[in-house]
Amino acid sequence: MIDLSVFETKAVIIKTQDFKENDKLVWFYTEKLGKITAVVRGAKRSKSKFLALTLPLCYGEYMVYKGKNLYTLQEGKILNSFQGLLDNLNKLTYSSYLCELIDIACTENEISNELFRNLVTTLYLLSTDALDYELLIRSFELKLLRSTGYNLTLDNCSICRKKISAANYISLSYYGGVCDECPKEHGLYISKGAYNALRFLMNISVDKLYRLNLSTEVKAEIEKVTTFLISNNYAKKPKSLEMLKFIKE
Numbered sequence: 001m002i003d004l005s006v007f008e009t010k011a012v013i014i015k016t017q018d019f020k021e022n023d024k025l026v027w028f029y030t031e032k033l034g035k036i037t038a039v040v041r042g043a044k045r046s047k048s049k050f051l052a053l054t055l056p057l058c059y060g061e062y063m064v065y066k067g068k069n070l071y072t073l074q075e076g077k078i079l080n081s082f083q084g085l086l087d088n089l090n091k092l093t094y095s096s097y098l099c100e101l102i103d104i105a106c107t108e109n110e111i112s113n114e115l116f117r118n119l120v121t122t123l124y125l126l127s128t129d130a131l132d133y134e135l136l137i138r139s140f141e142l143k144l145l146r147s148t149g150y151n152l153t154l155d156n157c158s159i160c161r162k163k164i165s166a167a168n169y170i171s172l173s174y175y176g177g178v179c180d181e182c183p184k185e186h187g188l189y190i191s192k193g194a195y196n197a198l199r200f201l202m203n204i205s206v207d208k209l210y211r212l213n214l215s216t217e218v219k220a221e222i223e224k225v226t227t228f229l230i231s232n233n234y235a236k237k238p239k240s241l242e243m244l245k246f247i248k249e
């Protein structure tokens, strides 16, 4: 007989917490179940087979059992532990930020294959040195906003729907560009260069980002837009990047 409460899925560990004497609570962002919380029995024992499997950022194939309130981890296999990300402060901060964003933006059991794929690809690219970290993060932020219902309209005016080639204003209540005729309220002025870069970032897949080369100013403008959208649309504000900003200033 097949047990319907056992699931096998790929997942990334976005958060962990000690639980009782020897157990751990682990928040997984999974491909098939969305965000879930699982208890891992005996995970804190030094000889536990779960020790390596339940480190933050670990990406693996996991088998979980669905209980009344929580899932229980049964088995797992590491696909990439991404522990190399922990050796570099920038990488550590950015990867923690990705996990924090998923935690903040996704409700339990809300499934998005696209977002899951983007998270894994972004972690892979972050672990290589192939790309500008900031671009990678901005691209992830925009895709996260889209996957969670806050897609930016950039090809049409977000108010009157007229087709536009570029704009110099992003409305934060209509989620998109505003044409020359429509009122510019509750939003941000941005350069046309930043507007076009934003559109490019939204439409291009993460692994093609190397084609994009942006100035520091344009990157800062884009960051302003994504930061605003993220801090206003989700219940909690992410904190992971604060330390990095503090160090850089």
Ligand SMILES: [Zn+2]
Binding pocket: 157, 158, 159, 160, 161, 162, 178, 179, 180, 181, 182
């Ligand atoms: Zn308009």
